[in-house]
Amino acid sequence: MRQDAYDSDDQAAREAERLAIRKRAMDLLARREHARAELQHKLSRHEHHVDDIAAVLDALVDDGLLSDARFAEASVLSKARRGIGPMRIRAELRQAGVNDAAADIALENVEFDWAASAAAAREKRFGPDMPADFPTRAKQMRFLQRRGFDSDQIAHVFDND
Template sequence: MVSRFKAATPDIEVRRRALDLLARREHSAQELQQKLRARGFDHQTITDVVRGLTAEGLLSDERFVEAFIDSRVNKGYGPLRIRSELQERGIGEALIARHLDEAERDWPARIEAVRRKRFGAGLPEEYKAQAQQMRFLQYRGFGGEQIRALFRQKDRD
């Protein structure tokens, strides 16, 4: 008996896998290419499919950056860490800068909320405890000036 269904062509299979990944969450073009390459698909086929998805508006680095920034800010990460993670995912510096600037996040309020959630309401008096909190905030991606401003402001209060 002859099957009524043709075997999927490589282009169709790559596109199907790409759409499966995009259905779960936004991806950058580079990130999607890496995931498809890891599944053993041909480089040229992947490139063609990614170009097609971008042209159709199904894959967008702009949308990915917006969603990624919102997600990371809501998880308590600062601008330096967000920038670094986006660069690792193949996003250009101009696009990152534009979206981080556009976001107009209230970083001082964010840094205070992150510190308070982890360590409680009051700032410590001891240097060792302050240093611990500063290291934590730095790990989370907040800049040294932002961190120092938080502790200076609290010293004045």
């Protein structure tokens, strides 16, 4: 009988722990969308048990409150508006723990003119005048590569001059 009392106390403590994890996760999700892996990493820094974190995250996914696909869509749109190219966005999504399929779907579904974004990023950084010499042109092309634009998008920027 004494063992049952310990089991119920342990069960109550575990439920309280999961409730605390859920509250912390909901606080983070209220600020912005998170990928599951990203949220798991943030919660694990608070010394919660791994099994409890996994159970809470599973429940959040089941409740529709946590979605890697929704995170990917929000992230693609946000980064694209800031002048980041699709290649870098894909790499950042992968680093956040989003699988390639969800990243590809999010990048395909966003209606965004990547070539125009590359041109705007170049102009914002270097001004409206196109480069007159090859070294300056190469420098600007490397800048756009680092921003995550592919060779076709970069070529479109410099072919319009």
